[in-house]
Amino acid sequence: MANLPTPFERFVQGILPENPVYRQFLGLCPTLAVTNGLKPALTMALAVGFVLLCANVIISLIRNLLKPHLRIVIFTLTIATFVTIVDRMLAAYMYQMSKTLGPYIPLIIVNCIIICRCEVCASRQSVTTAAADAVGQSLGFGLALVSIAFVREILGTGMLAGYQVLPDAWPDWVIMVLPPGAFLTFGLLMALVNWIGTVRSGKT
Amino acid sequence: MALATPSGIENRSAWLRDNPLFQAWLVLMLAIVFGTCLAAVHVNLSGRIAENKLNESLERIPGLIWNEGEGGTSVDILSGRIAVKQKERTLYYPVFQVMDEGKPAGWVIKAAGQGYAGSIELLLGLNPAGDTIRGLFILEQSETPGLGNKITFPDWLNQFAGQETVEPLRVVKGGQTTPGAIDAITGATISSKGVVGIVNRAVSETKGHLTPGQIEFSERLQ
Numbered sequence: 001m002a003n004l005p006t007p008f009e010r011f012v013q014g015i016l017p018e019n020p021v022y023r024q025f026l027g028l029c030p031t032l033a034v035t036n037g038l039k040p041a042l043t044m045a046l047a048v049g050f051v052l053l054c055a056n057v058i059i060s061l062i063r064n065l066l067k068p069h070l071r072i073v074i075f076t077l078t079i080a081t082f083v084t085i086v087d088r089m090l091a092a093y094m095y096q097m098s099k100t101l102g103p104y105i106p107l108i109i110v111n112c113i114i115i116c117r118c119e120v121c122a123s124r125q126s127v128t129t130a131a132a133d134a135v136g137q138s139l140g141f142g143l144a145l146v147s148i149a150f151v152r153e154i155l156g157t158g159m160l161a162g163y164q165v166l167p168d169a170w171p172d173w174v175i176m177v178l179p180p181g182a183f184l185t186f187g188l189l190m191a192l193v194n195w196i197g198t199v200r201s202g203k204t
Numbered sequence: 205m206a207l208a209t210p211s212g213i214e215n216r217s218a219w220l221r222d223n224p225l226f227q228a229w230l231v232l233m234l235a236i237v238f239g240t241c242l243a244a245v246h247v248n249l250s251g252r253i254a255e256n257k258l259n260e261s262l263e264r265i266p267g268l269i270w271n272e273g274e275g276g277t278s279v280d281i282l283s284g285r286i287a288v289k290q291k292e293r294t295l296y297y298p299v300f301q302v303m304d305e306g307k308p309a310g311w312v313i314k315a316a317g318q319g320y321a322g323s324i325e326l327l328l329g330l331n332p333a334g335d336t337i338r339g340l341f342i343l344e345q346s347e348t349p350g351l352g353n354k355i356t357f358p359d360w361l362n363q364f365a366g367q368e369t370v371e372p373l374r375v376v377k378g379g380q381t382t383p384g385a386i387d388a389i390t391g392a393t394i395s396s397k398g399v400v401g402i403v404n405r406a407v408s409e410t411k412g413h414l415t416p417g418q419i420e421f422s423e424r425l426q
Contacts, residue, residue, distance in 0.1 A: 065230050073231055081238040085245050092249040095256040102346070 004125055007132035014136025020113045021144035022193045027113040030104050031145060032182040038161040040100050041149035042142070047090070047105060049138030051082040052114050053131060059122035060130035066123055075118045076109070083108045113141060151185045152176045258283075260343065261300070261314065261327060268329025268339035269302050269310040271365075278305050284421035286313075286413045297410055299419060308332040311414050314343070315406035319398035322346035324355070326399065328406055330369070334414040340364040340403065345395075352395035360389060360396075364403070372404040 005013065020026045027048070034040045055078045059066075066074060087105045090098035098105065108114070117137055122130040153159060156176030158166035175181050220226050265281055280303040288295040298314040310332055316325040324345045329338035342356045354360055363386050367373060375397045376385045388396040413419075 062230065067227060067230070070228060070231055074234060077231065077234055077238060081242060084242055088245050088249045088253070091256065092252040095253075095260070099344075 005129075007126075007129045010121060010125075010129055010133035011136035014133060014138070014140045015143065016140065018137075019140040019144060019193075020116075020137055021141060022190060024113075024116070026116055027111045027141060028186075029107060030111065031148065032179070032186060034101055034104050035145055035149040035152055035182060035185075036156065036177040037153045038146065038149045040097065041145040043090070043094070043097050044101060044104065045138065045142030045145045047083075047086045048108055048111060048113065048141055049134070050086060051079060051108055051111075052117060052138050053134040054082045055079045055114055056117055056122040056130040056134040057127055059118045060125065060127045063123045063125075071119075071123060072115070075115050075123075079114050079118075080109045113137060147189055148182070148185050151189070152181050156181060261312075264327055264341045264343075265300055265302060265312050265329070268312050268327055268341055270338075279303070279309070280306075282419075282421055284419040286410055286419055288409045288413065295409065297406065299410070299414075301416065301419065310338055313406050313410055315402050317398060317402035317405065319345060319347050319355075320352050320392070320394040321348060324395075324398055324402060326402060328403055330407075330414070334411070335369055337364045337367045337369060337403070340399075342399070347392065347395045351389070352392040354389045354392060355395050355399050363387060369407045372408070373400050375400050 121133040158170040282301040300312040325343040
């Protein structure tokens with residue numbers, strides 16, 4: 001088990017160097033589907049963060065009991081349990097949000113970010129590392145979702161989290177809140193992130 | 205006695221090790237633990253979730269009976285269900301009787317059926333006699349965004365208000381506005397037909413049942 005990243009490294013890597021969306025291209029379904037507003041994007045990021053943290057901690061606790069050919073079953077079982085809890089919680093306490101997010105909350109079960117972190121980190125490293133990894137990756141995922149939602153909501157409706165921020169004269173670019181807008185924004189932001197990466201690595 | 209020999213014990217533990225059920229002990233245990241947790245969550249939250257759903261319907265009811273800006277002075281909503289006996293089974297329609305100052309103001313029926321991409325659930329507002337539609341609201345749908353989900357737009361739903369239910373409603377194309385005709389949404393004829401079908405079925409199946417005597421009232425609301 002030599003040379004595995006420390007908790008701090010795991011935490012930092014998740015935010016930008018190994019950002020789940022911009023670097024690993026994982027969890028793109030919610031990234032494209034629920035980023036038409038800041039509020040659903042934040043809720044989704046929090047839901048994924050909660051599930052990721054719980055799943056990582058549990059998997060890390062039982063990592064020495066895992067059998068190689070049964071590990072994926074156990075990952076899925078753990079993830080599905082916490083996703084169901086989040087789904088019921090949203091339906092009970094944030095009913096409108098739960099209707100807005102619709103099927104994308106149950107779909108967290110098949111979100112590759114979580115199963116990937118269970119496999120790469122939690123099933124090999126200590127609880128502290130797994131928890132730090134989960135927080136880092138969740139922040140990275142949240143950052144990606146919020147950045148896309150910010151651009152889409154402000155250009156598509158002139159609002160941010162439901163509050164008017166652009167003058168009324170702004171012609172709402174409706175396409176930005178429709179599915180094509182998700183691809184456009186994601187592509188452009190991805191290009192920006194890559195460009196920044198190239199510039200920085202060129203200078204050092 | 206063969207089991208007592210060392211090789212017997214070895215065979216037995218090897219059998220145990222290779223047994224798929226024994227290998228899966230962790231999966232089985234976790235399934236039981238997680239299942240219990242989920243059951244606890246469900247027991248604690250299901251009442252609240254059902255209440256949220258009911259409240260959502262209740263909030264919509266006045267808008268299905270009165271036009272915007274109008275409304276009753278002292279509205280009372282009675283909730284219950286209608287049992288519709290069919291050949292082999294009994295169907296239940298949740299209904300709300302809306303009263304204003306003690307007089308019947310209308311009925312709201314909750315009905316569901318198949319749309320294009322999934323099931324559609326709607327609330328249908330009728331006048332006290334049950335022969336004219338007062339309003340329609342889509343509670344749940346999963347139609348194609350940009351096409352089929354226009355069934356939730358007031359512009360389209362307003363066509364239903366004022367339609368008589370003596371004859372089933374028809375779906376037409378091309379913007380005709382004769383009585384009994386509902387203009388289909390361009391590019392979403394199946395979704396439009398789905399909604400009209402649900403309305404027609406709800407009307408015909410509840411016909412004759414919309415009297416207080418036929419309703420199993422559950423509780424008094426508001």
